[in-house]
Amino acid sequence: MSAESSEKPLGSRAPRFIKSSRPLHVSWQIVIFLIGLAVVVGGVILLPLPGPGWLIIFAGIGVWATEFPWAQRVLRWTKRKLHEWTALAKRRRAERAARREGRTRS
Template sequence: MNTESDDTGLGSRAPEFIKASRPLHLGWRVGVFAVGLAVVAGGILLLPLPGPGWLVIFGGMALWGTEFVWAQRVLRWAKRRVTEAARKAADPKARRRNTAIAAVTVVIIGVLVGLYVWQFGAVLPWGIGR
């Protein structure tokens, strides 16, 4: 089982010829950080928009994870949390509860839409269909 202090396999994944030269490795790390920052910033911009914001953010974290130990630790933590959530979601009791909540929500939305149509009619907005 992985723990926070288990650092096996962590560290730079830069090619050996880059690691051999300190200035080249520093430039490599700066480049990886800059590209990862751009990807994470793009993901943050996508959060309020329809799009894969969290996926892009984790993609940027994965880029950082090729070079920085702190990002590798964050990714390990996130992977453990996602695995735990998936295990809990697969629990039959949780699935029945979630299915019941979804069914009640669909019924409530259906009733509200039906009441709206009954009260105001099914007129398309902004003069569409005239």
């Protein structure tokens, strides 16, 4: 988990003056939650339609991740899985290219 140690620590990224006042910070979290919720709901509505439904959902989770540690962990997990999938796809593509290269030489 050395990759996680180089990442930013989990927690609120609200400005210092907002964090200094508990009522203001809670209000800030509510606003961030509602904005993220609107973006995620918009993405869910767009899922059956052609377009960037999943991208919009992850953007909403990104909005939540500015304030909530659970959303930051979800994004980290998603990024890790995306990198794993991309590496797997590259390996498979290289293997197919090598097989094709072997067939054309025969």
